[in-house]
């Protein structure tokens with residue numbers, strides 16, 4: 001268990017460095033914002049969902065928010081990292097009650113959970129202070145309709161309505 005944790009921490013550290021890096025590129029300058037966007041734009045086009053799901057293909061804003069803020073831990077494939085970051089693909093919590101998903105993303109999550117038969121006991125920071133309600137709505141709609149997930153989108157009003 002402790003060695004697993006250690007791996008988790010090392011991975012989290014590396015991934016944090018990566019995401020911090022991509023974040024600073026996006027926010028620091030508006031004139032050279034093309035590099036991070038190219039990877040975000042490539043993702044929906046290359047996704048197998050693009051052909052079959054118009055909703056997912058149209059949600060380029062959600063894909064972009066995801067690739068910038070979430071993929072470092074949950075991976076671009078939505079598969080996560082076993083034992084450290086839970087998968088969002090094929091995860092019934094993600095496709096279930098929208099209010100619960102909004103609460104998790106807005107206010108963070110910690111404590112033991114089991115996803116697809118594997119245990120996680122980590123901590124996800126809250127996103128409500130760094131992302132706008134519109135970004136949160138877009139990214140939740142994206143994760144609920146990507147990688148084979150097929151749940152309804154959420155609106156900005158839905159996100160706004162969920163209180164701590």
Ligand code: HEC
Nearest residue numbers: 069070073084085093109110111115120121122123124127
């Ligand atoms: C620093 C790593 C990290 C980042 C970045 C991250 N998450 Fe998480 N996320 C986690 C961890 C760890 C958990 C599980 C927490 C626990 O064990 O209680 C989690 C849990 C979740 C869950 C709940 C899964 C379940 O089965 O209950 C959702 C939904 C989620 N994240 C969505 C997102 C979205 C959307 C983003 C981007 C806005 C994001 N996460 C960014 C680490 C991260």
